[in-house]
Amino acid sequence: MRTSLYPAVDELERRARALVRAAPGLLRLGQVGESRAGRPLWLLSAGHGDRHILSVAGAHANEPVGGASALRLAALFARRPGLLEPLGCTWHFLLCLDPDGAHLAHGWQPEEPEPSLTGCHRYFYRPAFARQPESLPMAPGKPLPESAALVRLLDELRPVAQFTLHGIEFGGAFVMMTREVPGAADAFRETAARLRVPVDRHPVDGPDWRLDPPGVLVLPDGHGEGERDPSGFVAESTWFHPRRHGTLTTLIETPAWAVPSVSDARPVTDPDREIARLGEVLLGRSRELAAVLGTRLDAAVPEDLAPLRDAARELLDVAPSIVASWAAEAPGRFHGHFATRGISARRIPLRVAAMASRALARTDPRAAEILDDLVREWSRELEKTYDLRWVPVAVQTGLHVRAMLTTARLVCGGS
CATH class of the missing domain: 3.40.630.10 (Zn peptidases)
Known part of the structure; x- marks a missing residue:
């Protein structure tokens, strides 16, 4: 059991x-x-x-x-x-x-x-x-x-x-x-x-x-x-x-x-390029989500699922400002700094896909299925990229x- x-x-x-x-x-x-x-x-x-x-x-x-x-x-x-x-x-x-x-x-x-x-x-x-x-x-x-x-x-x-x-x-x-x-x-x-x-x-x-x-x-x-x-x-x-x-x-x-890589103190040779790459991970996946969702999150969903819709919409909307805040930071110098931001760049769209899928499950099962596929794909990519350990x-x-x-x-x- x-x-x-x-x-x-x-x-x-x-x-x-x-x-x-x-x-x-x-x-x-x-x-x-x-x-x-x-x-x-x-x-x-x-x-x-x-x-x-x-x-x-x-x-x-x-x-x-x-x-x-x-x-x-x-x-x-x-x-x-x-x-x-x-x-x-x-x-x-x-x-x-x-x-x-x-x-x-x-x-x-x-x-x-x-x-x-x-x-x-x-x-x-x-x-x-x-x-x-x-x-x-x-x-x-x-x-x-x-x-x-x-x-x-x-x-x-x-x-x-x-x-x-x-x-x-x-x-x-x-x-x-x-x-x-x-x-x-x-x-x-x-x-x-x-x-x-x-x-x-x-x-x-x-x-x-x-x-x-x-x-x-x-x-x-x-x-x-x-x-x-x-x-x-x-x-x-x-x-x-x-x-x-x-x-x-x-x-x-x-x-x-x-x-483990969030603790990595080795120096990064080109921090500006690295932060730009991670920003594009978040923005690229946000665009992928936007293409799937279209105006679906603007449609009515069951009242008990509305908090999921609202949370997914908010995260999707603020993704560009998060990328801008990373770009405005003093440049990080260590691999651990970029591992943490790389995780965040992947965690945000994963959360959006997961919550939007639940919000749409009853009213738009086809879109929910596509989002489920993204949850599975992005979870596997996270496990492979960052060697996750329970x-x-x-x-x-x-x-x-x-x-x-x-x-x-x-x-x-x-x-």
């Missing part, structure tokens, strides 16, 4: 309640809000310290590893409550910030015994930027209910640290920190090395952040007003909101499929857990 490697969104509550029953004096579960569709937002809490730490999982629908990591660390506290005592804190886990998106992406669940990149992308969903609850609209926009619930929680807890648990489909590990913590960057790199997870030398995320290579991005002093997303959108963020309380926010990214879920969650514990000890002064 094939079994999912990550807990589905509905399993998170059930597993959390089982942990609470096993450690009733230490763990407790409560609801802290509702999603747009009325699904509960669950907060699992461990310990009774005066200070608070918050871990946020499931911010993006295609990243179910965060929930698995949250449950793993909570289970560790249940078995070894002494781990919390030196920190003097209560540790909270928001088990899934976007349960609606997670339901729509439920098929994005690699299965045993051999996860399939093609199979996962047949169920892929990542919301359009405005529907991602870690983002906050620029004033006077109204935040999503999930975003508002997280902001309320941050203002209530005033945590010393907030960890946001992310997982990329393929690439390398990296972290983003809203301030520098002495020792944290080296500790993260050492953890990744022990777990044999490649570290991304120069992530495409956080284009306005300061790079501490390899694999660490730090928010420059005074930055945060109108953070720019790599897709070209501007918003405030729940990463920045708790800085008013002195909170350190650390985003931890772990890959499902590792790409990262066991125990390693993915291990990176999250160890990075959280190490950083928390540095922030809180625990041993």
Whole structure:
């Protein structure tokens, strides 16, 4: 029997309640809000310290590893409550910030015994930027209910640290920190090395952040007003909101499929030509998608599939601006820099094809079939070009857990 490697969104509550029953004096579960569709937002809490730490999982629908990591660390506290005592804190886990998106992406669940990149992308969903609850609209926009619930929680807890648990489909590990913590960057790199997870030398995320290579991005002093997303959108963020309380926010990214070349420090002889070549990969595949789709994404689709259509259309529309942003960067000098951007150049059209195929499956099955063929073709090309290696879920969650514990000890002064 094939079994999912990550807990589905509905399993998170059930597993959390089982942990609470096993450690009733230490763990407790409560609801802290509702999603747009009325699904509960669950907060699992461990310990009774005066200070608070918050871990946020499931911010993006295609990243179910965060929930698995949250449950793993909570289970560790249940078995070894002494781990919390030196920190003097209560540790909270928001088990899934976007349960609606997670339901729509439920098929994005690699299965045993051999996860399939093609199979996962047949169920892929990542919301359009405005529907991602870690983002906050620029004033006077109204935040999503999930975003508002997280902001309320941050203002209530005033945590010393907030960890946001992310997982990329393929690439390398990296972290983003809203301030520098002495020792944290080296500790993260050492953890990744022990777990044999490649570290991304120069992530495409956080284009306005300061790079501490390899694999660490730090928010420059005074930055945060109108953070720019790599897709070209501007918003405030729940990463920045708790800085008013002195909170350190650390985003931890772990890959499902590792790409060793993102760590490659060898110099590139002609970086301008290389970035132009990668830009043409993205633009060429975008043109191929546009030829298949025509005006099909402008036609009516079933209401439950509209988020897929909107997300696919947005990604297709912003592809030229992404290529322009790469061209405007200071020229990269290492193979790892271009491996990361080459992955992005392939990941964006793959996501568009996957989501557009699902959106059109009921109303235009012929177009959906053509898009499915592209998903299969591009997935195979990715596997061949970048020598993808599946990262066991125990390693993915291990990176999250160890990075959280190490950083928390540095922030809180625990041993």
